Amino acid sequence: xxxxxxxxxxxxxxxxxxxxxxxxxxxxxxxxxxxxxxxxxxxxxxxxxxxxxxxxxxxxxxxxxxxxxxxxxxxxxxxxxxxxxxxxxxxxxxxxxxxxxxxxxxxxxxxxxxxxxxxxxxxxxxxxxxxxxxxxxxxxxxxxxxxxxxxxxxxxxxxxxxxxxxxxxxxxxxxxxxxxxxxxxxxxxxxxxxxxxxxxxxxxxxxxxxxxxxxxxxxxxxxxxxxxxxxxxxxxxxxxxxxxxxxxxxxxxxxxxxxxxxxxxxxxxxxxxxxxxxx
Numbered sequence: 001x002x003x004x005x006x007x008x009x010x011x012x013x014x015x016x017x018x019x020x021x022x023x024x025x026x027x028x029x030x031x032x033x034x035x036x037x038x039x040x041x042x043x044x045x046x047x048x049x050x051x052x053x054x055x056x057x058x059x060x061x062x063x064x065x066x067x068x069x070x071x072x073x074x075x076x077x078x079x080x081x082x083x084x085x086x087x088x089x090x091x092x093x094x095x096x097x098x099x100x101x102x103x104x105x106x107x108x109x110x111x112x113x114x115x116x117x118x119x120x121x122x123x124x125x126x127x128x129x130x131x132x133x134x135x136x137x138x139x140x141x142x143x144x145x146x147x148x149x150x151x152x153x154x155x156x157x158x159x160x161x162x163x164x165x166x167x168x169x170x171x172x173x174x175x176x177x178x179x180x181x182x183x184x185x186x187x188x189x190x191x192x193x194x195x196x197x198x199x200x201x202x203x204x205x206x207x208x209x210x211x212x213x214x215x216x217x218x219x220x221x222x223x224x225x226x227x228x229x230x231x232x233x234x235x236x237x238x239x240x241x242x243x244x245x246x247x248x249x250x251x252x253x254x255x256x257x258x259x260x261x262x263x264x265x266x267x268x269x270x271x272x273x274x275x276x277x278x279x
Contacts, residue, residue: 005056006197011189011224012204013063016072017041020176025053027176030121030169034130035205037238039255040267047251047269048236058181062192067135069186074117076177086118087167093159097126097145104139121170126160189216190224194233203238225272234273243270
């Protein structure tokens with residue numbers, strides 16, 4: 001086991017599912033995210049010899065998408081009471097989605113950060129396939145509203161935008177981020193560096209899916225992994241297949257809840273660094 005982690009580094013932060021689970025045994029993003037690792041967070045940590053909730057001294061969150069980065073940062077710094085009130089004031093379902101699009105907060109740093117966080121996460125909660133919304137000078141751009149079918153509603157599924165369910169999830173994540181030594185950076189993943197005692201978790205977009213974020217190729221992502229390892233950090237690289245890196249070990253992951261992964265989907269963790277895997 002590896003009981004101590006200096007800095008947990010995520011160069012492709014997204015919604016930080018594995019980092020949040022490392023920080024708290026029940027830590028998780030407030031809603032689903034395309035390519036997110038919420039369902040394999042426990043399995044990822046355990047495969048590398050860590051324990052959910054064991055924590056790290058520091059957390060370095062880097063993200064190349066400005067809107068996603070601002071969504072996490074604005075949530076961390078939001079006023080909790082006002083954030084809850086703004087979310088609960090939204091109508092459920094498509095009506096709430098339309099209300100956000102019709103009244104966009106223009107900038108998370110120049111105007112109201114808490115209101116911007118509420119809008120970002122409300123749109124993310126009902127996004128088609130978990131694709132994140134994009135903020136522009138003209139307002140929000142989204143992939144559309146992910147409707148629940150009438151048969152799904154009859155089986156007990158609620159509308160994707162369910163303010164009463166979303167509000168406590170946002171507060172749980174916000175409170176966790178507030179209590180962490182959390183360092184958020186916006187930019188190229190290559191700016192991330194690590195040293196002995198640090199762990200870098202790389203989760204670039206998977207091969208044969210949507211391409212690599214931030215303009216980084218697969219070869220560049222592998223080069224980043226090797227650079228971090230040369231600096232002394234342990235490297236965990238997530239992909240849909242084993243990644244060919246010198247001296248690496250490979251572990252196939254299963255969902256943390258025991259359910260099967262979607263058809264034709266695999267999750268692999270490539271590990272660079274010292275020590276043996278946990279049994």
